[in-house]
Amino acid sequence: MSLRHVLLGMLIEPASGYDLRKSFEEGARHFWSARLSQIYPTLQGMERVGWLRSREEASEKGPVRRVYERTAEGTRALYDWLSDGPVVGQERFAYIGQLVFMGELGDLDRTAEFIKKLRERLEGTLAALEGPAHLMRDAFEKDANALGVIEFHYLLSMEMGVRSLRAKVGWCEDCLDMIREKQEAEARHG
Amino acid sequence: MSLRHVLLGMLIEPASGYDLRKSFEEGARHFWSARLSQIYPTLQGMERVGWLRSREEASEKGPVRRVYERTAEGTRALYDWLSDGPVVGQERFAYIGQLVFMGELGDLDRTAEFIKKLRERLEGTLAALEGPAHLMRDAFEKDANALGVIEFHYLLSMEMGVRSLRAKVGWCEDCLDMIREKQEAEARHG
DNA sequence: ATGACCATGTAATCCGTTACATGATTCG
DNA sequence: CGAATCATGTAACGGATTACATGGTCAT
Incomplete structure (x- = not known):
């Protein structure tokens, strides 16, 4: 139940699923990874539960972009997660x-x-x-x-x-x- | 697709699901973890595909134990996995x-x-x-x-x-x- | 008798991967 | 003209967690 939270954290500024993938590849490689095919439905789910809202935006190159941003509720969910204390899971090697x-x-x-x-x-x-x-x-x-x-x-x-x-x-x-x-x-x- | 392989590795000697959980808690804590509710169906699945065989065995305390052991095919699957080279996944922290x-x-x-x-x-x-x-x-x-x-x-x-x-x-x-x-x-x- | 431990499992749900499907633009 | 990049998604499957369900033995 953490990809949602990682995405919330990354959405400090509005971004599309495609943008977020780049965040994984560039910034977050060393602690998390996710594929587009997981990112898109997860964002949709977060919108359904009210953590995000989205709008369409024209792109210069390629199809319309769907840009997501946090709602107040989403921000609360993020801060709650941060307050939970370190999530030291059962890492698997x-x-x-x-x-x-x-x-x-x-x-x-x-x-x-x-x-x-x-x-x-x-x-x-x-x-x-x-x-x-x-x-x-x-x-x-x-x-x-x-x-x-x-x-x-x-x-x-x-x-x-x-x-x-x-x-x-x-x-x-x-x-x-x-x-x-x-x-x-x-x-x-x- | 790795819990199966970890279980194969642990089954160097015949053991029940319950025994294997102890192996996770005692021996394997630092590299893997699994719950009973995941172990049982996984063992069943491995038996279905021919990696394991099982027999029932009376227990002094508690209900009958189902004890699993590797088949030759299971051993082959384990050795194949070991030959794959290090599986360095995308660890998540x-x-x-x-x-x-x-x-x-x-x-x-x-x-x-x-x-x-x-x-x-x-x-x-x-x-x-x-x-x-x-x-x-x-x-x-x-x-x-x-x-x-x-x-x-x-x-x-x-x-x-x-x-x-x-x-x-x-x-x-x-x-x-x-x-x-x-x-x-x-x-x-x- | 109460709790810890033995022992097995199912069901619902969620998380994650792989494969499939589409189509425009830009650079060499 | 072909490859890379932009951009979005669905479907099928498999992996993992949580909750539910049951019941015996043993020590205090």
């Missing part, structure tokens, strides 16, 4: 499951291959985040007033992404070391 | 969204409160993981042969949980510092 169950195969070389691939992926995501995060962090360090409150919150969230990705990449390195160590021990007298 | 959108409120004290609550939760989860992870890590460091291959894989996965939770707790601390810094800057000449 399929790749950790894969790693655990790979134990059954008993092939440490294969496990090492798996972790190398994982490290690559994580490094890719990290690289994409580090640039923009670094820029904002520099600005903030030079002058803590350089960023507005909204940008500042955005910086905090990007730092989270960077930190936890770095920790995961570090974990990959250490895993590879531990695997080598185990292989050597097994070769000696396992 | 609702609390990061909450933090970002809290920018709109423009109340840094409230943001600080939010982060303190979040830190508490993360520390709780971390504390629960660190004990068992520490025990295994010690055993491994004394003798890399002390752990069997399956336990070793389990250690790797717990280390991941510990690492990324520590990184997140560290991020909470730094956020609080940055918020103080920003508040002071604003007081000076914002």
